[in-house]
Amino acid sequence: MNIEDLALHNDFYGKLLSERQQEVVxxxxxxxxxxxxxxxxxxxxxxxxxxxxxxxTKKLQSFEDKLGMIQRFQKVVSQLQAIDQELGRMDEVLNKDQHNKIQDMRQQIQNMMKQF
Structure with missing residues (x-):
């Protein structure tokens, strides 16, 4: 597991490690x-x-293998990005009122993604 993957796994499951393991990671x-x-x-x-x-590292990977939270998280983020892109394409052909609604929706998506 590379350092970026370790950090991601730690973000999701780090609190399940012992105090010493948390310190080292x-x-x-x-x-x-x-x-x-x-x-x-x-x-x-x-x-x-x-x-x-x-x-x-082994323990963090075991948690992911059993719970799959990272995989689900990445799927949700990917879906939100796809929705945001589609809204961006739709926004190009809409009137001003529709444009404002689309922009509000896109902002909500961006805010949701920042929470992760």
């Missing part, structure tokens, strides 16, 4: 610490950080 994903830097901050070896990270 946060340092690696959010603080951009190396394994060595993380170990120094936590008072453990680089190898211990690597093992905690490996177990955390």
């Amino acid at each position: 946060h340092m690696i994903c959010e603080e951009d610490f190396s394994l060595t830097e993380s170990g120094e901050n936590l008072g453990i070896t680089k190898q211990a950080v690597s093992e905690v990270l490996r177990r955390s």
